[in-house]
Amino acid sequence: QVLLVESGGGLVQAGASLRLSCAASGRPFSSIAMGWFRQVPGKERGFVAAINRSGGSTLYADSVKGRFTISRDNAKNTVYLQMNSLKPEDTAVYYCAASLGGVTITSGYNYWGQGTQVTVSS
Numbered sequence: 001q002v003l004l005v006e007s008g009g010g011l012v013q014a015g016a017s018l019r020l021s022c023a024a025s026g027r028p029f030s031s032i033a034m035g036w037f038r039q040v041p042g043k044e045r046g047f048v049a050a051i052n053r054s055g056g057s058t059l060y061a062d063s064v065k066g067r068f069t070i071s072r073d074n075a076k077n078t079v080y081l082q083m084n085s086l087k088p089e090d091t092a093v094y095y096c097a098a099s100l101g102g103v104t105i106t107s108g109y110n111y112w113g114q115g116t117q118v119t120v121s122s
Contacts, residue, residue: 002026002098002111009116014088016120020081022096022113029077030054033099035109036070036081038092038118045095049081050104059104064090086120093117 008020022034035050049070050059058070069082079096094116097109 002032004096004098004111004113006094006096006113006116009094009118011119011121012086014086014120014122016086017082017084018086018118020083020094020096020116020118022079022081024077024079024098027098027100029072030074031100031102033102033104034070034072034079035097035099035105036079037095037097038090039095039115040092047106048094050099050106051079052104053102057104059106083118086118088120088122091118091120 003025004022006022030053033052036048037045038048039045047061048064051070051072055072067085072079096113098111099105099109
């Protein structure tokens with residue numbers, strides 16, 4: 001069992017930055033890969049970014065490439081999503097997820113957080 005708790009969401013203007021955090025517990029953090037997803041009402045949850053268990057490999061959705069950065073601190077059991085140059089279309093509930101496989105993937109995650117709202121105004 002992996003417990004994930006996101007934080008850092010909020011309301012910002014277009015062009016601003018936010019950093020989301022996700023604290024994990026329940027399994028050795030360095031053994032699990034992590035990902036970020038987002039969902040808007042009426043749409044399926046979509047992949048945003050992923051990072052492997054060591055932090056040496058990352059993967060991004062085309063829509064956020066160059067603006068978002070995923071990172072992790074295995075000593076703090078935390079994964080981050082730095083979001084720069086935010087756009088109104090980035091508005092969504094953001095979820096972190098854990099994969100027991102350990103490598104970067106865009107689907108098939110085993111555990112999910114409760115989500116944090118990000119709202120970008122124009």
